[in-house]
Amino acid sequence: KQEVTQIPAALSVPEGENLVLNCSFTDSAIYNLQWFRQDPGKGLTSLLLIQSSQREQTSGRLNASLDKSSGRSTLYIAASQPGDSATYLCAALNSGGSNYKLTFGKGTLLTVNP
Amino acid sequence: GAVVSQHPSRVICKSGTSVKIECRSLDFQATTMFWYRQFPKKSLMLMATSNEGSKATYEQGVEKDKFLINHASLTLSTLTVTSAHPEDSSFYICSASGGRGGYEQFFGPGTRLTVL
Numbered sequence: 001k002q003e004v005t006q007i008p009a010a011l012s013v014p015e016g017e018n019l020v021l022n023c024s025f026t027d028s029a030i031y032n033l034q035w036f037r038q039d040p041g042k043g044l045t046s047l048l049l050i051q052s053s054q055r056e057q058t059s060g061r062l063n064a065s066l067d068k069s070s071g072r073s074t075l076y077i078a079a080s081q082p083g084d085s086a087t088y089l090c091a092a093l094n095s096g097g098s099n100y101k102l103t104f105g106k107g108t109l110l111t112v113n114p
Numbered sequence: 115g116a117v118v119s120q121h122p123s124r125v126i127c128k129s130g131t132s133v134k135i136e137c138r139s140l141d142f143q144a145t146t147m148f149w150y151r152q153f154p155k156k157s158l159m160l161m162a163t164s165n166e167g168s169k170a171t172y173e174q175g176v177e178k179d180k181f182l183i184n185h186a187s188l189t190l191s192t193l194t195v196t197s198a199h200p201e202d203s204s205f206y207i208c209s210a211s212g213g214r215g216g217y218e219q220f221f222g223p224g225t226r227l228t229v230l
Contacts, residue, residue: 004157032218041226042224043221043222044158044207044221046218046221091158099146101163102209103160104158106155106157107157
């Protein structure tokens, strides 16, 4: 059974700082790993999806890396802004019998202070 | 990108009533739809997976008679919470996959259910 852990659970940084969010997973037989953003009371916004054959993906100030063998992924946010404040979730996609199952971590609550 | 909608976005109901939540894929055919539940400050928990035209596959611990899922078409899935109780109050999110998106799931905006 896949388990996804995110560290830290919460993070507060001043504006402009570069930061790293960590995600680890127990079952390395993943198809992909995805990072999401969730604002309070809202749904999920997909940020980056890394296929199992890839090492990293970049979008603007965001960079996500994947090390399947060690069961780790990191989300790097450069030059953080107050608008980046949200909960960041990572999720690993595995085969679940006849379907594919996405397992989520509990998230990292990020606060960027102006 | 692929768009998934949910309706309603928020619903308040009395204990004992049933509530239906709709999930629609607006610009692609969703061969598979997923229903998740999220408790405050907790992660998303998969409740069930449904393939169009087939019965839903429920995760362990999820009552299939309590949470009825129908996936009658490639663009619509519904979740009905039957005889709702206060402990069913939660944030319900659906996702859909299929078409050129492959295994990627596209998420709806969620439905906040409050049972009084």
